[in-house]
Amino acid sequence: MRTKDLVYVALFAAVTAALGLFPPIAVPVLAVPITAQSLGPMLAGAILGAKRGALAIALLLILVAIGLPLLSGGRGGFGVFLGPSGGFLVGWVLAAFVTGWLFERSWSTLTYWTGAIYTFLGGVVALYTLGIGWLAVAANLSLFQAAAGSVAFIPGDIVKVLIATTVALAVKRSYPIIEERSDG
Template sequence: MERSLTHIALFAALIAILGFVPSVQLSFGVPVSAQSLAIMLCGTVLGARRGMLAVLLLLALVAAGLPLLAGGRGGLGVFTSPTSGYIVGFVLGAYTTGWLVERTTLPLGVAATAAALIGGVGVVTFCGIIGMSVTLGKTLAEATYLSAAFLPGDILKAVLAGLITVSLARMRPASVLSRA
């Protein structure tokens, strides 16, 4: 139990830290940052439940006003901004990524990369499209077009998540809880 709490807190901190890596602000208000890489790692390393809890912990801190999202954003206002769908997607994406890694018998690198693509890119992007459509008053097609700008970087981050997870498993096999 104590080990799980420590991992959850550490990965919530990792999400926050990667949000401070300089991001690029797109013209329609959504920043491109390394934060989504941490969401993918929550699932590939911690698994579904712990990964989701790490994201929820971070979002509780954001709701309390701490500026922990990309671009130094925090407070309740972010939950109604153009990024609101991505924020919801972070929770579902971390869970989906972890769930897929836990349940597949594929080699860890393949499983982690594929799960990060499905959960960390697919689920997060789907939720982001819905959120942008609602908050910006765009059609789903227009929101999909806007979100396409993220895909090359997100695919790269999914591959990195797979490589990092495999490297971590080689160095400290017991630390990859999604396969424990």
Template sequence: MTSRDLVLVSLFTAIIVALGILPPIPLAFSPVPITAQTLGVMLAGLVLGRKRGALAVLLLFVLVAIGLPVLSGGRGGLATFVSPTAGFLIGFLPAAYVCGAFAEQAAENQSPLRQTVGFFIAAIAGGIVVEYFLGIAWLAFGVGMGISGATAASIGFLPGDLIKAGLAALAARAVMLGYPLLPKKAGSSADL
């Protein structure tokens, strides 16, 4: 890993933390609030690729584990990994990886529209499908809400998360135009 990679990973960890400054929006029907941090997770995967995007989230986990208040609402500490939001929090890591894996494939398209749509699909695959799967599973089994209750409680996040996926796709496309950071095909020196 180069010093450039370290800087990029740290930068996107800082972006995820900064998005946590926005206050969480509590929902009456769910113990999990709406936050902006999933946008940062999507961006990390889409802009940095699967490995560096996942490393940015892993660094966030280290900061949370040592007790820094870097999560939305000023939360931090080991207790957050067993709270009602733990499934969504743990989901950040595979979400960033999946977003990055799909984005690396989408980056190979030369058409701007196809690339943007590919980034949007990547954001949905990681930032919504993977994130919801783990979040709903934790709410259902870890918190005891049951599958139907956890699913119903999570549906309220979908419109906002689709907007976040669209914003992340547009931002990733803009970065690709001006300063492409996604790794090249396997075997390239730019790949991690």
């Protein structure tokens, strides 16, 4: 990794932490508040690519694990990983990786809608697969029950997919970080 890559990794760990400072938006129709923080993994993957994006989110989780209150609502410490929603935190790393990998693969032909689909596959499909699996084990539920308990968050996450895609594509136009792969 070049020096630049190390700084990018630290930067997006910090960006995701800073997103946690935004107060959660309560949407009357939905039962759950929407936090800006899960934009972080989508942006990290879509802007930095698979490896650096996943490392940035892993770094944030390390900071949280060693006791910094960087998750939205000032949460932090080891306990958050062992809670029922711990899988969604670890899933952020996977979300950034999948989003980044898909963006890298089609970097030169990316349109808004393919970008949104890729961000959805990483930031929602991959994330929920891990999160729901973990919830089922930690809370002793069947996979179906765990999934049913998580669907309330999906509308908010789709809004975030659209926001992240808009931001990532604007950054791609004016300050691209993922270089086009020569073998692509």
